[in-house]
Amino acid sequence: MYTYLKERQYYENLYDRHTVEYARRGDVHYDKFLGDLKSELPEGETIELPRYAIIMNAFYMQALGSELLDRYENRDKCIDDWIARDEAKDLQIANARLTKEPDCRHCGKQGLRIIDKSLMHRKENSNYNDPENILFTLHCPSCDKNSAFWDDGTTWVIKPTLCPKCNAKMTHKTTSSKKALTFIYTCPSCQHKYTEKIDSIEKKTELDPDYEKDCAHYRLDDERFRHHLFEIRRGFTEMAELGKKWKEKEDNKHIYDAVKEIKKPKIAELVPLLSPVLEKADYIEFHLDKPEMGRDVYVGFSCLDNKSSRDDYDSRKTLKKLVDSTLNDTNWRLMSDGISYRLGYLSGRIRAFEGEEELKALVIKSRKLTPKQTSSTVTTDNADKFMIAPDGSKIMY
Numbered sequence: 001m002y003t004y005l006k007e008r009q010y011y012e013n014l015y016d017r018h019t020v021e022y023a024r025r026g027d028v029h030y031d032k033f034l035g036d037l038k039s040e041l042p043e044g045e046t047i048e049l050p051r052y053a054i055i056m057n058a059f060y061m062q063a064l065g066s067e068l069l070d071r072y073e074n075r076d077k078c079i080d081d082w083i084a085r086d087e088a089k090d091l092q093i094a095n096a097r098l099t100k101e102p103d104c105r106h107c108g109k110q111g112l113r114i115i116d117k118s119l120m121h122r123k124e125n126s127n128y129n130d131p132e133n134i135l136f137t138l139h140c141p142s143c144d145k146n147s148a149f150w151d152d153g154t155t156w157v158i159k160p161t162l163c164p165k166c167n168a169k170m171t172h173k174t175t176s177s178k179k180a181l182t183f184i185y186t187c188p189s190c191q192h193k194y195t196e197k198i199d200s201i202e203k204k205t206e207l208d209p210d211y212e213k214d215c216a217h218y219r220l221d222d223e224r225f226r227h228h229l230f231e232i233r234r235g236f237t238e239m240a241e242l243g244k245k246w247k248e249k250e251d252n253k254h255i256y257d258a259v260k261e262i263k264k265p266k267i268a269e270l271v272p273l274l275s276p277v278l279e280k281a282d283y284i285e286f287h288l289d290k291p292e293m294g295r296d297v298y299v300g301f302s303c304l305d306n307k308s309s310r311d312d313y314d315s316r317k318t319l320k321k322l323v324d325s326t327l328n329d330t331n332w333r334l335m336s337d338g339i340s341y342r343l344g345y346l347s348g349r350i351r352a353f354e355g356e357e358e359l360k361a362l363v364i365k366s367r368k369l370t371p372k373q374t375s376s377t378v379t380t381d382n383a384d385k386f387m388i389a390p391d392g393s394k395i396m397y
Contacts, residue, residue: 004086026064112138163187282307
């Protein structure tokens with residue numbers, strides 16, 4: 001027997017009801033926005049003009065569209081989580097056992113019979129998501145009274161009702177009828193009295209004639225409407241990314257200007273670029289190996305040291321310095337493995353930096369530039385929550 005778990009349809013109906021309630025509230029705000037916008041239009045213009053489409057779409061997504069898409073995408077997962085939560089509660093109840101046999105609170109005898117197990121928060125001010133404990137209700141066949149105990153055997157103590165006038169402990173009497181359950185509280189100290197009533201007849205829910213239609217609409221059953229919202233979100237996400245790039249380029253103009261200044265010699269141009277510089281320093285017969293073409297481009301090179309008085313350390317150090325300085329204002333760099341030397345034969349590899357991001361990193365490092373960080377930068381996590389106009393201003397949706 002299940003206490004919490006219900007048929008899946010129950011959870012689906014509950015989820016859809018929440019969706020409709022949220023969407024109806026959002027639609028109220030959207031309708032008010034449309035009314036205000038129409039009242040402020042210049043004479044002769046209508047809301048149907050294309051220039052107003054982006055404004056209306058942005059506000060619709062902010063008011064309810066984005067949430068409808070999120071609820072559509074997360075519907076099955078949320079329902080599965082609810083079912084798993086209630087299954088776990090039922091399993092916790094089913095597996096619960098008293099750690100010891102308690103005595104009756106009224107007559108002190110044993111042999112009590114469990115008549116109910118329920119999940120309850122043990123602390124008075126617990127949050128909804130706090131762990132719950134099992135409360136056992138047991139019936140005593142000797143005195144025909146009930147007692148309640150937590151699963152560790154601790155007696156459940158009912159918090160007394162205190163008099164709002166004098167703070168004394170109040171007594172209460174319960175009366176029931178076909179229509180209601182009535183609690184009459186009386187203070188034995190100051191005789192203050194009040195009643196609380198709980199209706200026992202379930203009130204009929206008023207028929208909502210528009211619910212089924214609204215449910216299908218807000219649940220995004222209509223494929224065309226659903227696709228339309230996804231396209232709006234995709235468009236705003238792309239606009240936000242574009243705005244992010246515009247803002248980043250504006251803030252880091254000094255870096256992008258430096259990237260434009262970088263020379264990008266072709267492989268064939270490397271020989272006439274490096275060879276004359278090296279020959280002046282007595283490095284001869286400079287030539288390139290066959291390029292390694294992959295994700296990155298590497299080119300090996302070699303030359304001979306024609307200066308007999310230069311030892312291997314000075315030869316490698318001098319050649320590295322010459323190559324680095326010659327390539328400094330280009331997109332080519334000497335690889336970190338450096339220069340190899342043997343009997344006056346030197347070799348190494350250089351690499352090309354090609355993409356915009358690689359070139360930015362190159363100039364930042366080589367010219368010791370500092371990128372600007374701005375609070376207006378949009379991250380990919382929140383890019384679908386607002387868009388950035390070309391002037392850097394944000395439009396929430």
